[in-house]
Amino acid sequence: MNLNTPAFSSFTHDGLNLAYFDEGDPNGAPVLLIHGFASTASVNWVHPGWLKTLGDAGYRVIGMDNRGHGASDKPHDAEAYRPWQMAGDSIALLDHLGIPEANIMGYSMGARISVFAALARPDRVRSLVLGGLGIGMTDGVGDWDPIADALLAPALDGVSHARGRMFRAFAEQTKSDRQALAACIRGSRDLVPREDMGKIDAPTLIGVGTKDDIAGSPQELASLMPNAEALDIPGRDHMLAVGDKVFKQAVLGFYGKVAGR
Numbered sequence: 001m002n003l004n005t006p007a008f009s010s011f012t013h014d015g016l017n018l019a020y021f022d023e024g025d026p027n028g029a030p031v032l033l034i035h036g037f038a039s040t041a042s043v044n045w046v047h048p049g050w051l052k053t054l055g056d057a058g059y060r061v062i063g064m065d066n067r068g069h070g071a072s073d074k075p076h077d078a079e080a081y082r083p084w085q086m087a088g089d090s091i092a093l094l095d096h097l098g099i100p101e102a103n104i105m106g107y108s109m110g111a112r113i114s115v116f117a118a119l120a121r122p123d124r125v126r127s128l129v130l131g132g133l134g135i136g137m138t139d140g141v142g143d144w145d146p147i148a149d150a151l152l153a154p155a156l157d158g159v160s161h162a163r164g165r166m167f168r169a170f171a172e173q174t175k176s177d178r179q180a181l182a183a184c185i186r187g188s189r190d191l192v193p194r195e196d197m198g199k200i201d202a203p204t205l206i207g208v209g210t211k212d213d214i215a216g217s218p219q220e221l222a223s224l225m226p227n228a229e230a231l232d233i234p235g236r237d238h239m240l241a242v243g244d245k246v247f248k249q250a251v252l253g254f255y256g257k258v259a260g261r
Contacts, residue, residue, distance in 0.1 A: 006046060006063075008071060013092035014085065019071035020064040020093055024055035029126075029259040030099050033063040034090055036108030036132060036242075037188070038171050038181050040070035044107055048243025057252055059259070062102070064093055066113070067184075074180035081187030087116035091124055103259045105129035105251070107242050108215075109184075112137060115192055118200050127258045128204040129251055132238055136216035138194045138224070148182040163214075166239075197224040203258040204228035207247050209236030229254075 006021035021041060024031075031054055035044035041063035045051055054061045065072040066086055075081075090113060094102055103126050106114035111130035115137060118125040130137070150164025151171055159165045171178050204225055206218040210232050218230035231250045233241040241247060 006042075006051060008041075008065075010071070011093065011096040013089050013096075016067050016073040016075070016089075018064060018067065018073065018089055018093070020062060021051075022060070022062050022097060023051060024061035025058050026060055028058045028060040029255070030060040030062060030094075030097075030102040031255070031259070032090060032094065032099075032102045032104045033061065034104065034106035034110035034113050035063070035066060035069070036106075036110050037185060038069070038167055038174065038176060039107075040174060041065050042070070043174055044110070044242060050243070050248070053248050053252070057255070059103075059255070062093070062097065062099075064090065066110070068180040069176065069184075074177045076179050076183050078183040078187035081184040083112050083116040083188055083190050084120060086113045086188065087120055090114075090117050091121050094124055100124070101126045103127045103129070103255060106131065108132040108238065109188055112188070112190075112192070115197070115200065118202055119192070119196055122200070122202065125202050126260060127255070128200070128202050129254065130204060130206045130218075130221075131247065132208060132212065132215050132241060133221075134206060134208045134216040134218040134230075135220040136214065137192050137221055138197060139216060140189075140191055141214050141216065144185050144189060148185050151178040151182040151185070194224050197221065198226065201226050203254070205231060205250065205254045207231040207233050207241065207250060209233040209238060209241030209244070211235060211237040212241060214238045
C-alpha cells in the first residue's frame with residue numbers, strides 16, 4: 001500500500017458514479033474526508049499530507065471526490081449540488097463500505113456537507129472536524145455569484161474579481177469541469193440555522209486560519225454547539241490552512257480523545 005498515491009474505486013449513488021479511496025489501517029477507527037469546492041480528494045487530503053498523517057497514526061482513511069469534482073460524475077444542474085444531497089453521497093459511501101459510524105472531517109464546502117450529514121444522520125457521525133468554515137456556516141460567506149461568473153468566463157484574463165480569479169485559476173490548475181463547478185457554487189450555499197448547529201452533540205473541532213477572509217469566526221460557531229472547540233491556525237489563509245502542521249497536530253490530539261478504535 002502506498003499512502004502517497006492511493007488507488008481509487010467507485011460506487012453509484014443517486015444515479016451518479018462517485019470515486020473514492022479507502023486506505024490506512026482497515027481495522028483502525030474510520031475517518032471520512034470531505035474536500036472543499038473546486039478541489040479533489042487528492043488535492044485536499046493526499047498532497048497536503050493528511051492521508052499519510054492519519055494513516056501513520058493508525059486510522060482507516062477514506063476520501064471521496066464529491067460530485068462535480070475529480071473522477072466523480074459532474075452534473076451541470078445546480079439543484080444536484082444542494083448540501084443535503086452531497087451529504088447523502090457521504091452516508092451512502094459509508095453504507096457501501098459497511099461502516100456504521102465514522103469520524104467525519106470536512107474542509108470549507110466539505111465542512112458544510114459534514115454538518116448536513118451530522119444533522120441528517122447523527123447516528124453515523126462519531127465526531128466532526130470542520131476546517132476552513134466558522135460562523136460563515138450559519139451567516140454566509142459573502143456573494144459567490146462572481147465565482148460562478150469567473151468559472152464560466154471565456155478566459156482568466158477577462159476576470160477582474162479577485163476571489164473569482166483565484167478560484168478560476170485553481171479550477172484550471174486542477175483541470176476541472178468549470179461548468180459543473182459553476183453549478184456547484186450556485187447550488188451548494190444553503191446556510192445552517194444557528195439553532196440547528198446547537199442540535200449537533202458529536203464532539204467537534206473547528207479550525208480556521210487567522211488570515212482566512214472567507215470562513216468567519218470558529219469561536220463563534222463553536223459557541224453555538226454543546227460539544228465543540230475552536231482552533232486558530234496561525235498565519236494561514238483559506239487556501240493554506242488545510243495542510244498546516246498546527247491543524248494536523250490538533251486533529252491528532254482531538255482524535256486521540258474521541259475517535260475510538
